[in-house]
Amino acid sequence: MKPAIKSFVAPHRTLMGPGPSDVNPRILQALSQVTIGHLDPVFVDLMDEVKQLLQYAFQTNNALTMPVSAPGSAGMEAVFVNLIEPDDKVIVCQNGVFGGRMQQNVQRCGGQAIMVQDEWGSATDINKLEQTLKQHPDAKAVAFVHAETSTGVRNDAKTLCALAKQYECLTIVDAVTSLGGIELDVDGWHIDAIYSGTQKCLSCVPGLSPVSFSLNAIEVIKNRRSPVQSWFLDMDLVMGYWGQGTKRAYHHTAPVNSVYALHEALVILQEEGLESAWQRHAEMHDKLRDGLEKLGLRFVVKAESRLPQLNMVQIPEGVDDAAIRHRLLQEFNLEIGAGLGALAGKVWRIGLMGYGATQRNVDYCVDALSQVLK
Amino acid sequence: MKPAIKSFVAPHRTLMGPGPSDVNPRILQALSQVTIGHLDPVFVDLMDEVKQLLQYAFQTNNALTMPVSAPGSAGMEAVFVNLIEPDDKVIVCQNGVFGGRMQQNVQRCGGQAIMVQDEWGSATDINKLEQTLKQHPDAKAVAFVHAETSTGVRNDAKTLCALAKQYECLTIVDAVTSLGGIELDVDGWHIDAIYSGTQKCLSCVPGLSPVSFSLNAIEVIKNRRSPVQSWFLDMDLVMGYWGQGTKRAYHHTAPVNSVYALHEALVILQEEGLESAWQRHAEMHDKLRDGLEKLGLRFVVKAESRLPQLNMVQIPEGVDDAAIRHRLLQEFNLEIGAGLGALAGKVWRIGLMGYGATQRNVDYCVDALSQVLK
Numbered sequence: 228m229k230p231a232i233k234s235f236v237a238p239h240r241t242l243m244g245p246g247p248s249d250v251n252p253r254i255l256q257a258l259s260q261v262t263i264g265h266l267d268p269v270f271v272d273l274m275d276e277v278k279q280l281l282q283y284a285f286q287t288n289n290a291l292t293m294p295v296s297a298p299g300s301a302g303m304e305a306v307f308v309n310l311i312e313p314d315d316k317v318i319v320c321q322n323g324v325f326g327g328r329m330q331q332n333v334q335r336c337g338g339q340a341i342m343v344q345d346e347w348g349s350a351t352d353i354n355k356l357e358q359t360l361k362q363h364p365d366a367k368a369v370a371f372v373h374a375e376t377s378t379g380v381r382n383d384a385k386t387l388c389a390l391a392k393q394y395e396c397l398t399i400v401d402a403v404t405s406l407g408g409i410e411l412d413v414d415g416w417h418i419d420a421i422y423s424g425t426q427k428c429l430s431c432v433p434g435l436s437p438v439s440f441s442l443n444a445i446e447v448i449k450n451r452r453s454p455v456q457s458w459f460l461d462m463d464l465v466m467g468y469w470g471q472g473t474k475r476a477y478h479h480t481a482p483v484n485s486v487y488a489l490h491e492a493l494v495i496l497q498e499e500g501l502e503s504a505w506q507r508h509a510e511m512h513d514k515l516r517d518g519l520e521k522l523g524l525r526f527v528v529k530a531e532s533r534l535p536q537l538n539m540v541q542i543p544e545g546v547d548d549a550a551i552r553h554r555l556l557q558e559f560n561l562e563i564g565a566g567l568g569a570l571a572g573k574v575w576r577i578g579l580m581g582y583g584a585t586q587r588n589v590d591y592c593v594d595a596l597s598q599v600l601k
Numbered sequence: 602m603k604p605a606i607k608s609f610v611a612p613h614r615t616l617m618g619p620g621p622s623d624v625n626p627r628i629l630q631a632l633s634q635v636t637i638g639h640l641d642p643v644f645v646d647l648m649d650e651v652k653q654l655l656q657y658a659f660q661t662n663n664a665l666t667m668p669v670s671a672p673g674s675a676g677m678e679a680v681f682v683n684l685i686e687p688d689d690k691v692i693v694c695q696n697g698v699f700g701g702r703m704q705q706n707v708q709r710c711g712g713q714a715i716m717v718q719d720e721w722g723s724a725t726d727i728n729k730l731e732q733t734l735k736q737h738p739d740a741k742a743v744a745f746v747h748a749e750t751s752t753g754v755r756n757d758a759k760t761l762c763a764l765a766k767q768y769e770c771l772t773i774v775d776a777v778t779s780l781g782g783i784e785l786d787v788d789g790w791h792i793d794a795i796y797s798g799t800q801k802c803l804s805c806v807p808g809l810s811p812v813s814f815s816l817n818a819i820e821v822i823k824n825r826r827s828p829v830q831s832w833f834l835d836m837d838l839v840m841g842y843w844g845q846g847t848k849r850a851y852h853h854t855a856p857v858n859s860v861y862a863l864h865e866a867l868v869i870l871q872e873e874g875l876e877s878a879w880q881r882h883a884e885m886h887d888k889l890r891d892g893l894e895k896l897g898l899r900f901v902v903k904a905e906s907r908l909p910q911l912n913m914v915q916i917p918e919g920v921d922d923a924a925i926r927h928r929l930l931q932e933f934n935l936e937i938g939a940g941l942g943a944l945a946g947k948v949w950r951i952g953l954m955g956y957g958a959t960q961r962n963v964d965y966c967v968d969a970l971s972q973v974l975k
Contacts, residue, residue: 229657229871229874229875230650230653230654230657230871231871232650232653232654232864232867232868232871233868234627234631234864234865234868235631235634235647235650235861235864235865236634237634237635237636237637237643237861238635238637238643239635240635240637240638240641242636242637242638244638246854247636247637247638247639247854247857249636250635250636253608255633255634255635255636255858256633257608257609258632258633258858259629259630259632259633260609260610260611260629261611261612261613261614261624261629262611262616262621262623262624262629262800262806262807263611263612263614263616263621263936264614264616264618264621264936265621265807267614267930267936268930269611269612273609276604276606276609279604279606280604280606283603283604296671296672296675296808297670297671297672297675297833298670298671298853298854298855298856299853299854300832300833300852300853300854301670301671301675301833301853303832303833304831304832304833328832331832332832334828335828335829335830335831335832336830424854426636426854432636432856432857432858432859433636433639433854433855433856433857433858434670434808434856434858434859454708454709455709456709456710456830456831457678457709457830457831458674458677458678458702458705458706458709459671459674459675459677459678477941478674479672479673479674479675480620480621480672480673480674480798480800480807481672481807482672482806482807482808482859483621483806483807484629484632484806484807484808485806485808485856485859487609487611490606490608490609491608491609493606494606494607494608497603497604497605497606500603501603556641556642562637562638562641567851
């Protein structure tokens with residue numbers, strides 16, 4: 228039976244949840260340009276620019292830097308399936324949802340995940356990681372989340388990587404919510420494999436996952452004992468298409484228009500400059516914090532490990548979580564994030580990411596909350 | 602070092618290669634609407650409409666019908682990693698590139714691929730499949746490509762599935778290039794698992810892969826002995842998000858804007874009607890064939906197994922493949938496809954897909970070829 232469904236008209240929201248964030252209209256414009264072929268020489272040039280722009284954003288010279296043609300979860304999987312083989316030991320630091328997802332990934336590669344657990348809302352404890360490294364001298368890698376989207380915690384990536392390197396481990400970093408929002412220095416911090424998302428502090432549409440692998444990581448991939456279990460995410464095959472030179476082997480059809488959009492998002496980041504973008508996120512966070520605290524809302528995460536781009540506050544006693552978020556969406560077209568996992572119903576997560584990290588959004592959000600919490 | 606890269610301006614091509622095909626401007630318009638959250642109730646309603654529209658396009662009542670958030674190759678992988686476990690035997694019919702990719706997928710799941718080989722350019726031989734089914738009574742599934750994009754061959758999906766069912770095998774079908782272009786009847790033909798792409802006869806931007814699984818296939822997934830090796834493509838987890846009801850569990854961030862685009866592409870297909878779309882592809886193919894034959898170009902595939910949407914012709918003696926395609930692109934902004942694998946340099950593949958299957962494109966292509974082949 229033929230359905231009778233009409234064209235979709237999207238409502239205009241203000242996106243202040245955990246992502247997607249408000250997309251810059253320049254990016255939507257870039258996205259909607261006419262599609263060209265994925266092997267068109269013009270597109271190959273665009274791919275090269277995207278790689279160069281991603282190297283800037285990640286602060287790396289890694290040649291193997293490119294967007295995976297799928298969302299951040301696929302970027303995570305790309306990193307694990309290429310680096311981890313059956314029986315490999317990986318130390319995973321968990322203090323939120325996404326550390327748990329890393330554990331899942333290690334296990335599905337046949338690896339063993341050694342967990343370093345910290346409370347959701349606290350940063351990863353360096354001493355715990357060091358103890359675990361001592362107990363497992365045969366660990367192949369240390370994996371952690373730089374910016375835990377589920378809690379708003381910033382883990383100290385620089386120190387965690389330095390420690391892992393002392394024990395000769397590969398370093399695997401989830402930068403889905405950190406890229407473009409807070410300092411991140413892939414080469415300076417000795418990160419071997421990293422993945423991010425487009426829909427957080429890059430303010431691009433969701434759907435791609437920028438990744439980068441160090442020479443060290445490539446060496447590990449080259450010396451695998453077994454084939455990569457995923458054909459789609461096998462970096463050796465992917466690089467036949469995303470690699471150097473003008474000759475590119477067809478692997479899969481690149482999401483051409485999404486690549487246009489990512490390119491524009493990265494051009495915008497380059498125009499602003501990394502340091503200015505980090506600074507803007509920090510400043511807007513301060514303003515939002517002041518506004519929320521004036522409303523009596525309290526932050527869960529200690530000041531020193533708070534992410535500027537993801538603000539987790541306690542829901543006041545007696546306030547109905549779902550009803551408030553429903554009113555914000557219906558009356559203000561404003562989206563804020565719910566709590567995940569054990570934090571569901573207890574917290575809100577307010578995003579200040581990329582194009583949305585502005586005075587206008589800060590004021591709008593504080594004002595809307597003040598009205599619905601009256 | 603901060604690069605100095607400028608915004609990208611896409612050239613306006615006419616896409617008559619193996620895909621992406623020319624995108625309907627209505628779809629680009631839908632794509633560029635403001636982004637909303639992937640858990641927004643409005644988006645959840647949109648997802649339900651997309652499922653309904655895909656059920657129409659696939660001609661199925663399968664509840665597990667949805668787009669995988671990545672290109673067709675990931676859709677292929679989603680089907681294999683969910684259905685195939687270590688030591689499973691899968692009979693794979695190959696007569697082009699994509700049958701070979703199926704073999705790769707089976708092997709990376711730890712399964713054994715029993716190959717039924719036919720020449721590239723010929724259809725799969727039903728008798729060969731029957732012999733192989735007799736020799737391997739323990740085969741779990743039969744997999745084949747409905748429309749071989751690498752050669753322009755239509756395999757007789759209805760008959761192949763009926764035969765596989767006689768031997769109690771699951772049927773796995775690649776419909777990347779067939780969906781929307783030629784007859785396809787998932788329920789009527791007893792297809793258990795099918796995947797497609799958005800950028801062929803749906804004329805949408807590349808990046809998503811519609812899939813559908815029968816109740817039979819779901820039963821097989823439920824009774825797996827081992828976890829699905831991919832976290833991102835694990836249908837059990839994905840359905841927590843794409844499943845029934847208003848409550849959706851976060852799995853990954855859906856590529857929101859790409860889903861807008863797919864929705865619009867499917868609304869357009871619904872407006873035209875499946876049968877009319879197939880008819881249009883057939884008619885335009887006839888016109889293109891007449892035009893190409895007048896230029897002295899010869900089809901490789903026999904008339905009875907030719908795909909209307911992918912026309913493979915021999916490159917005439919003494920003609921420089923790359924030079925001609927370069928001139929078409931530079932002088933006419935016209936993309937046609939090169940040969941893949943063993944056919945590289947020997948054939949061209951001319952696509953007539955979706956929005957591009959029009960009199961205008963047929964005439965433009967024949968005229969451009971007549972000029973560059975003079």
